[in-house]
Amino acid sequence: MMRVEHQVRILLILVTIFKAGGSSVLFARRHSNSVCSLNAVVSTDPVSDSCQFESSIPNSSRLKHFLHFGETACVVVLRNCQPQTCYAIADWTASIPTDNSVCVDRTLPTSIFSNVSFQHASFSWNRGGVQFEPSGDSETVVFSYSTHTCADFYACRGRVEQQLCSTATASVSGVQVAPLGCHSLSQ
Numbered sequence: 001m002m003r004v005e006h007q008v009r010i011l012l013i014l015v016t017i018f019k020a021g022g023s024s025v026l027f028a029r030r031h032s033n034s035v036c037s038l039n040a041v042v043s044t045d046p047v048s049d050s051c052q053f054e055s056s057i058p059n060s061s062r063l064k065h066f067l068h069f070g071e072t073a074c075v076v077v078l079r080n081c082q083p084q085t086c087y088a089i090a091d092w093t094a095s096i097p098t099d100n101s102v103c104v105d106r107t108l109p110t111s112i113f114s115n116v117s118f119q120h121a122s123f124s125w126n127r128g129g130v131q132f133e134p135s136g137d138s139e140t141v142v143f144s145y146s147t148h149t150c151a152d153f154y155a156c157r158g159r160v161e162q163q164l165c166s167t168a169t170a171s172v173s174g175v176q177v178a179p180l181g182c183h184s185l186s187q
Contacts, residue, residue: 036074037067037168038145050080051087051134051141051175057168064092066168067112069150078141078175081121081134086182090173091129098156110156112171115146124182129172131182147171 037057043049053076057066081087093112116125119142123132134141147153150165157163 035068036071036076038065038074038076038143040077040079050082051078053078053143053175060170062174064170065172065174067147067171068168069147069153069165071145071147074145076143076145078143079139081139081141083134083137083139086131086133086178086180087175088132088173088178089130089175091127091171092173093153093169093171094127094129096157096160099158112147112153112169113145114148114152115144117144118142119144122182131178133182 037055038053039056041049041052041054043052052062053065054060055065055067057068060066091111091113098110111125111127111129113125113130116123116130118132120136120138121132121134121141123130125131132141132143150163154160154163154165
């Protein structure tokens with residue numbers, strides 16, 4: 001009987017520590033609380049900066065933009081997009097191996113993004129990234145996204161030794177014209 005009481009006390013102490021925020025000391029931040037990293041490029045040169053976004057995180061470039069885990073309900077208004085032109089955003093996290101047996105039941109792609117949508121464009125989204133094509137004669141496309149929390153992202157990547165949750169990761173490319181066109185686009 002005494003052993004059970006001792007175990008209950010230890011359990012209560014652990015629960016109290018976690019409720020008080022002690023978990024941040026014991027475990028890396030694995031939940032969402034990040035602000036949106038991607039912003040529309042505002043430029044006076046509509047040709048070189050057409051349909052582009054940039055990351056607010058240092059060390060980003062047009063080839064690799066950094067994102068945080070847990071970004072939610074982010075909206076980027078892309079300007080000067082060319083209608084009937086296929087654009088692509090590569091997801092660099094596709095190169096991180098997944099545990100296929102764990103991820104087989106997922107309905108969404110196992111990418112950095114947990115949600116993607118576009119207004120004024122048709123689009124497709126898979127593990128390798130996003131393709132979109134502005135509809136009609138609209139030169140403005142609204143790109144909405146959220147990223148997985150660190151825990152969700154690494155749930156399918158348990159074999160990765162260093163799961164860096166509190167730092168930004170080089171996640172996606174800038175918007176590129178897709179030379180072979182868009183395939184399998186849906187609304």
